[in-house]
Each structure stands twice: as C-alpha cells, then as structure tokens.
Amino acid sequence: MIYKYRTVEVGLKILKNQSIRFSSPSEFPDTMDVAPLLIDFQFRLNDKIGDEQKKDLEILFEKWPALKIRSINNERLISDAYQDMLLKKNKILKICSFSTNGNSNQLWKNYGDSEKGIVLGFEPDLQKKFLIESPEFFFGGLVEYVDEYPTIKYQESPKEEIYSSWVRTKLKKEFDWEEEYRIGFFKNDLSLLNERNIEVKFDPTSLLEIRFGKLISNGDKHQILFLLEKKGWSHIKLIG
Structure with a gap:
C-alpha cells in the first residue's frame, strides 16, 4: 500500500473532490530533483543513434527544418534543441508523492x-486508477536514493530508462526517511x-x-466519517 499524509483540511478536499494534487518539479524543495541539468545532451551524429533518438531527430527536423542543414557542421545546435524540448517536458511533467510507510513519526x-x-492509504497500482486522458508517458514506482545525482547520457539510453532514472532518483542523505513512491x-x-x-x-475503489x-480532534474525525x-x-478501512 502507498500512503499520503495530509492535514484534515487538505484530506477533506481530496475526499470531497475525489482528486489529488500533482505538481511540477519546480515546486520541489530540492532544485536538482528532476532537473534537466542531470541529462547530458552532447550529441554526435556520427555515433550510433538508437531508434527512439532517431524519432526525436525526425520531430526536431520537422519542427525546425533549417536545423537539419545547419547542424551538419554544428552538432551543438541539436543538443540545444533537445534541451529545449526537455525543458518543456519538465514543465509539463506532473508528479505526486506518496510513502510506503504508513506510520512514520517524521x-x-x-x-x-x-x-x-x-x-x-491507496493500493500500490494507484497509477492505473487515475483518470488521465491520453498520457504520453505514465509511471509509478519507488524512488531510488543515491549519494549523488547521476548524469544520464541521452544518446546512449532508451527514453523510458532516461525518464525513469530522471524522475525516480533522489538524494539519500536528505530524503530517504520519506520512503517515497512517485506517480x-x-x-x-x-x-x-x-x-x-x-x-x-x-477511482475511489x-x-x-x-x-x-493520535491528536486529531473529535470534530475533525466526525467530519471525515x-x-x-x-x-x-x-469499503475503506478506518484505523485509529
């Protein structure tokens, strides 16, 4: 099960509206969490390019036709174009955080x-129960806590692996107590x-x-009940 800790006020809103807030990475306390700077866009057209990267190239060249010609002797232009594309994705990306620990003092x-x-407390496969139309990329999983953020080489990795590593990596020394699960x-x-x-x-189920x-007031508890x-x-089990 995965858990969302909230004040009574916010918890009541979640229950009344049957919805949970998703936020952009720009709202996170750690500025390097899901940061585009963690992805290395150094691009070499003569190197081997994966099928997914080829598709991205086609999108870039379709969007900016002049880029195909101008980048022949200036691969930096492609790196810049990729980075611009990812910066937009970073702003469009929306994340909701949970914990696998349902009774943590901290x-x-x-x-x-x-x-x-x-x-x-929600079922672990909650990402399948959100009502989102036509997502391009949808994920749910445990956060991997690391001593330092890794640099991800865009040209060498499958796109899903890039997104997964980018989104799920977090600093151990500061945040591992959260035991976080992200959707x-x-x-x-x-x-x-x-x-x-x-x-x-x-889906309420x-x-x-x-x-x-332990310190919730009788009035607040009555409102929720x-x-x-x-x-x-x-169907909801009540504890406490």
Whole structure:
C-alpha cells in the first residue's frame, strides 16, 4: 500500500473532490530533483543513434527544418534543441508523492499536521486508477536514493530508462526517511506548461484505508466519517 499524509483540511478536499494534487518539479524543495541539468545532451551524429533518438531527430527536423542543414557542421545546435524540448517536458511533467510507510513519526510531523491530520492509504497500482486522458508517458514506482545525482547520457539510453532514472532518483542523505513512491505523467498538452499544480481524479475503489492521527480532534474525525458515509465508501478501512 502507498500512503499520503495530509492535514484534515487538505484530506477533506481530496475526499470531497475525489482528486489529488500533482505538481511540477519546480515546486520541489530540492532544485536538482528532476532537473534537466542531470541529462547530458552532447550529441554526435556520427555515433550510433538508437531508434527512439532517431524519432526525436525526425520531430526536431520537422519542427525546425533549417536545423537539419545547419547542424551538419554544428552538432551543438541539436543538443540545444533537445534541451529545449526537455525543458518543456519538465514543465509539463506532473508528479505526486506518496510513502510506503504508513506510520512514520517524521512523516506525521512534516506532512500530517503533527498527528492532528490523516493518512490516506491507496493500493500500490494507484497509477492505473487515475483518470488521465491520453498520457504520453505514465509511471509509478519507488524512488531510488543515491549519494549523488547521476548524469544520464541521452544518446546512449532508451527514453523510458532516461525518464525513469530522471524522475525516480533522489538524494539519500536528505530524503530517504520519506520512503517515497512517485506517480507521474507526461501529457502532450501545452496548457500544462503554465500550471504548477493540477488536480487529478482517481477511482475511489483505490482508496483502501484512512488512518487518523493520535491528536486529531473529535470534530475533525466526525467530519471525515460523515463524508465517507455520505459517499457510501464503506469499503475503506478506518484505523485509529
């Protein structure tokens, strides 16, 4: 199961609207987390180019026809074009963070209103239960904690491997206590460029349990129980 720690106020919004907030990497506290700088775009046209990179080249040349001619003696132009493409993807990319630990003192303190909030427990394959139309790339998985961020060579790696490494790598010394599980997606929708946060609907059957903080007030707990009864979500296990 994967868990979302929240204040009662935010938790009620999630339950009422049946949606969870996804954010752009620019909202993350670590500026190097999902940073385009981690991808090496040094491109050599004479080197072996994978099928996925060939498709990207076709897209670039179709978008900027002059690039094909101008880049013959200036491969840096292709590197710059790739980087521009990825910067846009970075802004369009939306991520939602969970934890695999449903009862962590530090997570309660940082995200669960110091045990006055709640924890929402979802099924592990939650990414399959989000109602997103036509995502270009959709993923869910555990974060890999590292001592330092690796540099990913774009020309040498399959695209899915690049995205997976880029999105799921995080510094161990600062963040491994979160035991994070991430869900995110790319979508070919330029309107998302200017949206730092978006609300995404989920199938309510994927919400399996709610844990109440030890210090939650009776009034707040009653609000949540009343809402669950009103929605008819009797399948949810209540803890605390």
